[in-house]
Amino acid sequence: MLAARPHGEPTPAHFRLEEARVPTPRAGEILLRTRWLSLDPYMRGRMSAAKSYAQPVVIGEPMVGGTVSEVVQSNNPDFAVGELVSAYAGWQDYAISDGRGLHRLPPGLPPTTALGILGMPGMTAYTGLLTIGRPKAGETVVVAAAAGPVGSLVGQIARLKGARAVGIAGGPDKCRYLTETLGFDAALDHRAEDFADALAAACPKGIDVYFENVGGAVFEAVLPLLNDFARVPVCGLVSGYNATELPPGPDRLPTLMRTVLTKRLHLQGFIVWDFADQQEAFVRDVGGWLAEGKVRHREDIVEGLEAAPEAFIGMLRGKNFGKLVVHVA
Amino acid sequence: MLAARPHGEPTPAHFRLEEARVPTPRAGEILLRTRWLSLDPYMRGRMSAAKSYAQPVVIGEPMVGGTVSEVVQSNNPDFAVGELVSAYAGWQDYAISDGRGLHRLPPGLPPTTALGILGMPGMTAYTGLLTIGRPKAGETVVVAAAAGPVGSLVGQIARLKGARAVGIAGGPDKCRYLTETLGFDAALDHRAEDFADALAAACPKGIDVYFENVGGAVFEAVLPLLNDFARVPVCGLVSGYNATELPPGPDRLPTLMRTVLTKRLHLQGFIVWDFADQQEAFVRDVGGWLAEGKVRHREDIVEGLEAAPEAFIGMLRGKNFGKLVVHVA
Structure with a gap:
């Protein structure tokens, strides 16, 4: 209770x-x-x-x-x-x-x-990435909490669509899992001192899709790397869920809005059930990929x-x- | 020079x-x-x-x-x-x-x-409102700088699409012009002491589309009134163009992102030339409405x-x- x-x-x-x-x-x-x-x-x-x-x-x-x-x-x-x-x-x-x-x-x-992978988290990854993120071949997709059930599928679907998948996770074991087991192109430890620099180095052509499920310091490192016309499906903000007050200033809301304008970003929040009509396509596609060994969990x-x-x-x-x-x- | x-x-x-x-x-x-x-x-x-x-x-x-x-x-x-x-x-x-x-x-x-009205400002209003804002009949569309060339057309097109148009402008003369000449459903003076309350009263069913061209205090008043699935075409942020530093804290960026998530907002920046392929449709539609007296400028x-x-x-x-x-x- x-x-x-x-x-x-x-x-x-x-x-x-x-x-x-x-x-x-x-x-x-x-x-x-x-x-x-x-x-x-x-x-x-x-x-x-x-x-x-x-x-x-x-x-x-x-x-x-x-x-x-x-x-x-x-x-x-x-x-x-x-x-x-x-x-x-x-x-x-x-x-x-x-x-x-x-x-x-x-x-x-x-x-x-x-x-x-075949339930709510899998469908969250599938619908948010494909409906809002719309990765194209050759683009760079970044996702945090990438060893989790949503992030791991986001990166794998991005790869299946021909995009480059860069995952962010906590600690070397999870990072190794992303590249060695799941086939991510790069994995970064958000706890590393040089995280922001490492992310920039891992995204030499910028970021076209950032699947947002953590917020906070990761979003701060991502924002300057976003390319013009980047898409940001906003799925969760777990780094802030336990926050009891707003961070101290300055107020960066105007900075974010200016970035949205000048880079023509597309930010969109979603809840998986907003895309309930994609349930059948999700089960067919992800179920198929899972059966064929194209995605792992x-x-x-x-x-x-x-x-x-x-x-x-x-x-x-x-x-x-x-x-x-x-x-x- | x-x-x-x-x-x-x-x-x-x-x-x-x-x-x-x-x-x-x-x-x-x-x-x-x-x-x-x-x-x-x-x-x-x-x-x-x-x-x-x-x-x-x-x-x-x-x-x-x-x-x-x-x-x-x-x-x-x-x-x-x-x-x-x-x-x-x-x-x-x-x-x-x-x-x-x-x-x-x-x-x-x-x-x-x-x-x-038939140039860059008119096309900005037309493309941003119809491509990103997508107002539906019965919805509420809010636009600031509403007596200007972009805002005035945004409100008038919203009305033509069956939506309710609420305009924000500076001073009583501009507000009167919005309702009496352009047919806006309501007009609000952003300089009024009770602006945020007046906006809430003018939008009893919330806001479905906010055409953002000013930012600042107007956006602050709009944000809590946005309905689930509201669309925010980000066209300009004129209130901040002369800013020399970020506003003091707290940092409201996390608040904005949380609102994007929980209300499933769609924020999208755009520049009119991103929609250059709509030039012909724009000239046909707005030119036609102007000739028929359906829009004024x-x-x-x-x-x-x-x-x-x-x-x-x-x-x-x-x-x-x-x-x-x-x-x-």
Whole structure:
């Protein structure tokens, strides 16, 4: 349960484990048992009462989240006991559903892919990059949090489209993974002293697409390197999610706007569900690439619902390596 | 001539009047006499050495600018003496041209319209609003500097597309002109104490398109009123063109980016020539609307090239009322 709204970085005290009787499905309903729970940065926003694109989680209620769940009781002819579905059951062991919004998992793939490369993070990368970023062959695409489930697919799709992929990640292991396993053209450690210079050196022809999911110092280093007509899909700003106040001045808002004007930048925020009509194309394309071995993914699985708060807090600090999933049952 | 680069607001001392012998056209060339000179905010950028989308004017060289010029000598069979052309002859009485980039004025229209509603400012309004802003019937479109040549057409085209047009201008005369003559749905004086509240009241359903040509305090008032999926064509930032330093903190860049994300805003900078392929559609549509009386325009004409510096300086303060044109000869 969300126990309290954090001011700044969440701590374990902002969460509370509660036990309750397993609910009983009524007519038309099914009982879902959570097998895997997805942990994603957007959840930090739901812990806050600040106005956003979705309602905040109510204090004392379960945290929200995507799950792979198993049908364990069914009063609904559309769902049979034993079936696995992707659901939005949240941080809990059991949930009741009337069947709306559930999707049966495609056969033959590990169930957790429905939370990562073939789920919300994968579709975020696919839609934001292709609809807003529109990389062309020979262009340079930069993405941060590049060892994560969104960034890693952004870079791989950029490569499939003939673009140069430059990934930014925290630490040498993740950077090596990007170039050696995923085929990124370059990888940079944002913790390095000379990060901004290294990024400039890695982008000798400037940056045509910057897939923004972190903000902060990375965006500062990217901004002067953006080419005329660069596209910036704004997907997330995780470096600022725990911020409690605005950074000190000067106010760089006018600088950003002047850059947008003189470089004719295209900045556009999006939420994956804005592109819900691309679901079929996404499953076809990314599912196909995955089956053909053209894209790879990595998962970081932690055991037990009790481990979720700490894993989530660590993710906001970049501790995970790959798609963070809680194996609940 | 540009005499010196201003630091902050230009003064008459940044310009210098020079006399020279009228040049003689060589084979293939024509001699143009400037009849009207357009004064536009972008010229402030050309006075500065800061990197932008165009080269700065060289100190000691004539200021650049669009003109309506008359062919007074011709060694080029494509141009006859006495013809009027739109040119880019700059702040001078005479100029030599090889004919490239010249356009004969369409017959039957006042020549100065080629510098305003049927010229660069009109095309800026048309392309930026329709290509990036894409107003839909029932939406709310806000534009500042709304009594100027770009803003006035933005609002009128918004109305023709069935949207609500809210104009922002300096002073009650311009505001009255917007609602009484141009048919804007509302007009607001940005100098009023309660400007931000008045803007909110004038946009009860929020803002779907904000055509950005001023920046600063107006953008600050607009930002919280933008609806989800609002479009912001960034055309100019005239309120900041004379700025010598960044405003004091806090740094609101992260606030802007968070707003772009959560509201899924589309911000896009543009220069009119990025949309050169729309020239024909622009002339057809706006020319047609002008002929049918569906759009109106207003000019603010000053006499004599000597008056250009003071008129230009005044324009950056919002002193002009309508398209600012210098009647040179």
